[in-house]
Amino acid sequence: MDKYIESVYESLVQKDPLQKTFHQAALEVLETLEPAIKKFPQYKEHKILERIVEPERIVQFRVPWKDRNGEIQINRGYRIQYNSAIGPYKGGFRLHPTVDLGVMKFLGFEQTLKNSLTTLPMGGAKGGSDFDPKGKNDSEVENFCHSFIMEMYRHIGQFTDVPAGDIGVGGREIGYMYAAYRKITNEHGSCVLTGKGWGWGGSLIRPQATGYGATYFAEEMLKTKKDAFKGKKVAISGSGNVAQYAVEKCMQLGAKAVTVSDSDGTVYMPDGMTKAQWDYMMDLKNVKRGRISDLAAKFKLEFAKGGKPWEYKVDIAMPCATQNELDGKDAQKLIDGGVKAVSEGANMPTTPEGVTAFQKAGVLFAPGKASNAGGVATSGLEMAQNSQRLFWSAEEVDQKLHGIMVNIHQNAYETAKLFGQPGNYVLGANIAGFLKVANAMVAQGYLA
Numbered sequence: 001m002d003k004y005i006e007s008v009y010e011s012l013v014q015k016d017p018l019q020k021t022f023h024q025a026a027l028e029v030l031e032t033l034e035p036a037i038k039k040f041p042q043y044k045e046h047k048i049l050e051r052i053v054e055p056e057r058i059v060q061f062r063v064p065w066k067d068r069n070g071e072i073q074i075n076r077g078y079r080i081q082y083n084s085a086i087g088p089y090k091g092g093f094r095l096h097p098t099v100d101l102g103v104m105k106f107l108g109f110e111q112t113l114k115n116s117l118t119t120l121p122m123g124g125a126k127g128g129s130d131f132d133p134k135g136k137n138d139s140e141v142e143n144f145c146h147s148f149i150m151e152m153y154r155h156i157g158q159f160t161d162v163p164a165g166d167i168g169v170g171g172r173e174i175g176y177m178y179a180a181y182r183k184i185t186n187e188h189g190s191c192v193l194t195g196k197g198w199g200w201g202g203s204l205i206r207p208q209a210t211g212y213g214a215t216y217f218a219e220e221m222l223k224t225k226k227d228a229f230k231g232k233k234v235a236i237s238g239s240g241n242v243a244q245y246a247v248e249k250c251m252q253l254g255a256k257a258v259t260v261s262d263s264d265g266t267v268y269m270p271d272g273m274t275k276a277q278w279d280y281m282m283d284l285k286n287v288k289r290g291r292i293s294d295l296a297a298k299f300k301l302e303f304a305k306g307g308k309p310w311e312y313k314v315d316i317a318m319p320c321a322t323q324n325e326l327d328g329k330d331a332q333k334l335i336d337g338g339v340k341a342v343s344e345g346a347n348m349p350t351t352p353e354g355v356t357a358f359q360k361a362g363v364l365f366a367p368g369k370a371s372n373a374g375g376v377a378t379s380g381l382e383m384a385q386n387s388q389r390l391f392w393s394a395e396e397v398d399q400k401l402h403g404i405m406v407n408i409h410q411n412a413y414e415t416a417k418l419f420g421q422p423g424n425y426v427l428g429a430n431i432a433g434f435l436k437v438a439n440a441m442v443a444q445g446y447l448a
């Protein structure tokens, strides 16, 4: 690695030695930026690398709430406002027990480059809490969301910072948070959160957008090899928002979604998920909030307890659950099974060893910041509709989403070629996302 880039990386590790997931995300980006730093010396002169790895602002706070027994519980809340050079801070809230400062920083850093790739004017942020929604009833989740927004409201706003969902935050949670925001501020600040419901400021297709977008991106990669989804077997991990709509789009494109999973294990469907099974999963996960093993039990399907979706012979893999869920060994199994393309629906689901294995084997590999950008891009379209006080049809939003994904693919593909590594979507996406943010920071001077 270039000495300058290495020194930036070493310094961030030294400052926060425990933030391992953040180190991983930062290194994955920094090591691919070398050709851009060499070509454009102004970035080094303006200390852009030192600046982009450091968040503009970190907010951490106490979230007290009462459980069903009236007992007081305390969680930690966060908002990392990473970079606002190209637009207001934008990015989701995650509610999961593994949330800590390092995880929030990794996600905020990724979000900054991802949002730049969408072509829309959005800076990068992430937030959330170590609150675990599993096993909590609706009232407990509602109490938590109200308490969370009681502090968060002062840090967000349509021109400041616009949060949305992520793991553990979907339509239900955004509804509770939006109510708290309205009551505290006495404003229908409809641009302040995205992922709202239809009829109160939400955009059609926002729920579908991340899963659809990751599938559109995979379709574009396949096209470069004159290939298509029809008849392909696809391994999908997770069974939450992103996975659900990746499955649906695969079915629409004539492919077979052969797995879904959750943290308990994997359901295998050799002939592909059927519409009846998908409908059952949607109710199970979004209404009953049950476990994916119920799907296997109901339809007499194979359930691998503790197993991952990467055990099976497939053409395409779409990791849509969480970070580091697909490691070097998993990648090797997929390669041995003949996998042709990997499109990340989750953020950083593939470990560095996994990424290297795919790239060495010539597998088309799309990094999450490019392939899962359809979610935040459609959040941007929700903001545009809110600002206009208008609503667009599902067809119109889907068409715009599709156009954005085609554009991100083209940009990552062309940038990789331009910087001497054709086919390297990781390098292409990192450099393309970086250049826009870096140029904005140079133009705005040292304060940016």
Ligand code: NDP
Residues within 6 Å of the ligand: 165, 166, 167, 168, 169, 170, 210, 238, 239, 240, 241, 242, 243, 261, 262, 263, 264, 320, 321, 322, 323, 345, 346, 347, 372, 373, 375, 376
């Ligand atoms: P959901 O909460 O809807 O679903 C998450 C799914 O992943 C569940 O099936 C969950 O299983 C599984 N999962 C979560 N954590 C773990 C873990 N530690 N080990 C194994 N399985 C796990 O979240 P989303 O679908 O919204 O998010 C999935 C991924 O996509 C995340 O990486 C997120 O950052 C990313 N993403 C989301 C976007 C969005 O618009 N929602 C946009 C772009 C990226 P279980 O229920 O057992 O925990």
Ligand code: 2IT
Residues within 6 Å of the ligand: 090, 091, 092, 093, 111, 114, 162, 163, 164, 165, 166, 167, 194, 347, 372, 373, 375, 376, 377, 379
């Ligand atoms: O990781 C992501 O891009 C998201 N969770 C979506 C963020 C958003 O603001 O829609």
